[in-house]
Amino acid sequence: MPARKARPRRDWYSVSVDTLRGLGLLLLILAIAGSLVFGYRAWDRQSLQREAAAVINEAGGLLQRLAGDKHATSFATEYRTARLSFQEAQTKLTAKDYAGALESGTRSRNVLLSILDALALRGASGQARFIVIEGEVEYRRGDGGDWQEARTQVQLQPGDFVRTSEGSAEIMFLGGSLYTVRPNTQFIVSPPGAGSRGAAEQSIEMTYGWVNLSTSEKPGNVRTPRAVARVREQTEAFVTVDKATSEGRFGAYHGNGVELSSAGGMTRQIAPLQQVVQTGDLLSEPKPLPGRPELLTPGDNEILDLDHTRRLVLSWSAVNGAGRYALQVSRSQLFVDNLIDVTNRTRTRATLGLRGEGVFQWRIAAYGADGLQGPWSSPGKFRIASSHGAGSEKKDTTPPELDLYEVKTYGSIFMVAGRSEPGARIEVNGEQVKTGVDGSFTKPVQLTKEGWNIIDIRARDAWGNEAVRRHRVFVENP
Secondary structure, eight states: OOOOOOOOOOOHHHHHHHHHHHHHHHHHHHHHHHHHHHHHHHHHHHHHHHHHHHHHHHHHHHHHHHHTOGGGGGGHHHHHHHHHHHHHHHHHHHTTOHHHHHHHHHHHHHHHHHHHHHHHHHSSSOOEEEEEEESSEEEESTTTSOOEEOOTTOEEOTTOEEEESSOEEEEEETTSOEEEEOSSEEEEEEEEEEOTTSOEEEEEEEEEEEEEEEOOSSOEEEEETTEEEEEOSSOEEEEEEOTTTOOEEEEEEESSOEEEEETTSOEEEEOTTEEEEEETTEEOOOEEOOOOOOEEESOTTEEEETTTOOEEEEEEOOOTTEEEEEEEEESSTTOOSOSEEEEEEOSSEEEEEOOSOEEEEEEEEEEETTSOBOOOOOOEEEEEEOTTSTTOOOOOOOOOOEEEEEEEEETTEEEEEEEEOTTOEEEETTEEEOOOTTSEEEEEEEOOSSEEEEEEEEEEOTTSOEEEEEEEEEEOOO
């Protein structure tokens, strides 16, 4: 009988060697991992140190720049706060608290930049700035400059041109007036003119197109080729000019109305929900406009599950005397490049077929029997998500994200910019704010109380969860 082949022995020695080899490999891996972690931490610390030092150096340069500016005395409190933060950042950098140094240095730099921005806008050169831009919008410095792509926060000076093609923009003027410039519009920023009480009033000169404007504490003037409209304070109005004929339409939606005068000397008083047509030097009698509809369903910021809902019913309140309604649905905050844009809805509801996910805005305007369009409703927002997709939303109690990018000051006007999760409702000092499809928002806030004030920013999701940020600002009258 052939001998059986002996199997290799795996006695305690061989087992111990195998085990030791395995342990050695494990220790080697742990050593390499430890070295990598240590190296990353050292690199990260050095990177943080370099970033903190760069921010502190920038803040120091801004402090020197403002030290010799006599106009900076109007912002003595802010300047003192920035200087203290700068000194605190230097102390933390010396103590090797690089994260704290970066935080204090960034705070100092941001305050100093806000002071410089405020001084620039309060000077004679700055009259307005772009707040929101969607699509193709351009500006030009005077008659001899080149057309440039508009960017948010770019300042506009007297004599500057603004034009839109397929784009739209919101522009904030120094006096607090907010202009919404619609597509195919061009105008010039005019120097402030003296008002009826001697105070300077902001002014533009329209060549053609359509602007909606909302004035604040001061009136605004819109000059067209054949007429001048003085939009009184706290008034929502519109002005349109036909490019080919220079015929104009002037209307008031809300507030204290519009004073209108033609080149031929005719005058008209336009009350809320009235419109006047200008032809040549003639002005028509004011005609009534239909009222503003109210959106009913869906609820604002409502979320719909695409896996269970394939149709959405939009409904709104009826307006007295309306013969039809216009409906717009868009992904755009300013309703540029709309998904739905119709003007023939005779009922106060519309059914949409849902085909994909996203955040959408919609609004309604009424047309009277004579074909005149009234004001658009406040926009509503809804979100379509799939419970099986990456954009799904599960009911929870977690507050929405709310990041505050900056609060810039321009005298008594503060520009609040930030971002929350898409679909969240944003309120600044109790007033709802328009948001972009990505949840970003910019809101001008005018404060009249001198001294310290609080700006309250809130984000609320579809389930009522709320995030709150409060920012303390100082108002110093010039």
